Amino acid sequence: MPFSHHSHSGQFCAHAKDTLEACVQQAIAKNLRVFCLTEHMPRALPRDLYPEEQELKYTPQNLADSFAEYYRTAVSLRDKYQHQITILVGFEIDWIRPSMLQEIATLREKYAFDIFVGSVHHVDEVPIDFSTEMYQHAITTVESNDRAARESSGTTPPDRFPEVSPTDSTGETRIFEAYFDTQYSMLTALKPPVIGHFDLVRLKCENHTIDLTAIPSVYERVLRNIKFIASYGGMVEINTAALRKGWQHPYPGPDVLDVMKREGVKFVLSDDSHGVEQVAYGYGRCLQYLHQHDVEEVWYYEWLGTQRIIKDGFLTTQVDGQQLPEIGSANVEAKKIRIEDLKRLLREW
Numbered sequence: 001m002p003f004s005h006h007s008h009s010g011q012f013c014a015h016a017k018d019t020l021e022a023c024v025q026q027a028i029a030k031n032l033r034v035f036c037l038t039e040h041m042p043r044a045l046p047r048d049l050y051p052e053e054q055e056l057k058y059t060p061q062n063l064a065d066s067f068a069e070y071y072r073t074a075v076s077l078r079d080k081y082q083h084q085i086t087i088l089v090g091f092e093i094d095w096i097r098p099s100m101l102q103e104i105a106t107l108r109e110k111y112a113f114d115i116f117v118g119s120v121h122h123v124d125e126v127p128i129d130f131s132t133e134m135y136q137h138a139i140t141t142v143e144s145n146d147r148a149a150r151e152s153s154g155t156t157p158p159d160r161f162p163e164v165s166p167t168d169s170t171g172e173t174r175i176f177e178a179y180f181d182t183q184y185s186m187l188t189a190l191k192p193p194v195i196g197h198f199d200l201v202r203l204k205c206e207n208h209t210i211d212l213t214a215i216p217s218v219y220e221r222v223l224r225n226i227k228f229i230a231s232y233g234g235m236v237e238i239n240t241a242a243l244r245k246g247w248q249h250p251y252p253g254p255d256v257l258d259v260m261k262r263e264g265v266k267f268v269l270s271d272d273s274h275g276v277e278q279v280a281y282g283y284g285r286c287l288q289y290l291h292q293h294d295v296e297e298v299w300y301y302e303w304l305g306t307q308r309i310i311k312d313g314f315l316t317t318q319v320d321g322q323q324l325p326e327i328g329s330a331n332v333e334a335k336k337i338r339i340e341d342l343k344r345l346l347r348e349w
Helices: 020-029 051-055 060-080 100-110 132-151 171-190 216-232 254-262 283-292 339-348
Strands: 034-040 086-092 115-118 235-239 266-270 297-303 306-311 314-319 332-338
Touching: 020 034, 020 060, 034 060, 034 115, 034 297, 060 086, 086 297, 100 171, 115 171, 132 171, 171 216, 216 254, 235 283, 266 283, 283 339, 297 339, 332 339
Parallel strands: 034 086, 086 115, 235 266, 266 297
Antiparallel strands: 297 332, 306 314
């Protein structure tokens, strides 16, 4: 009876596999209770296209059209499988430059969403998780923008978030600082219900096990962000994608997880799946990780007025009045379950 609050499919994401319906069917086969559909928001500028999208000769209009088709498909699947699984319709944001705030507002005006995942994949407009080469380019870009800001008496470059102020740091310390400043700008602007892969900036760094709390300028920013998340009730995903990328633990790492637990942050489970094979990937190891760090419960989002019964060995959805709620955050509520209960259910599954 686990949950996933973050997923993608090859039908609507160039670096994923399989159709959206195949991913939903796998979630049902895995006995998931909640499966959030969170394809990437469309990006409006050609320079934001990823290499695989450029190879496919995508344009920003292609991304917008694909997202429209994703939304129609997600709504259809939500209705089709309503008695087998809770499907929450959402999206994952890209926080690239200040103009993204208006792009996100326009998207949320056009479509109704149950949920969205607040993520940062770029620093100073450069992707930090696509490749080592791009990660290094992000570092040099941040350092260059810092120099430009200092030379112009501290004026922020036009496409840099104002929260990213120049510092004297260099290298990976500087990219860590800039990443968490960028994340803070996203958090304060949007207050996302789910915060995606909180410490993604470590993915391509020289040593992903580096203790962020041991770097004063970085820890200051990490703690600030965590305190803000706790203040508005945001939930940080325990994201098992890190396990399939060579880490020994999910996002966030143990140094950050311990601070979050101390500050009262709530957690949700996410597989960040990019295809059928990755649905509910690594959940056993994930729960063991949480248990080792004395996390006693996780939360999940669910339709209001929804119950579950066991039928033919699988969870079956019962919505009060047999009427699906309208899509929207007002019709979604947060619930919690003990880690020990989840571990027992996973053993049975």
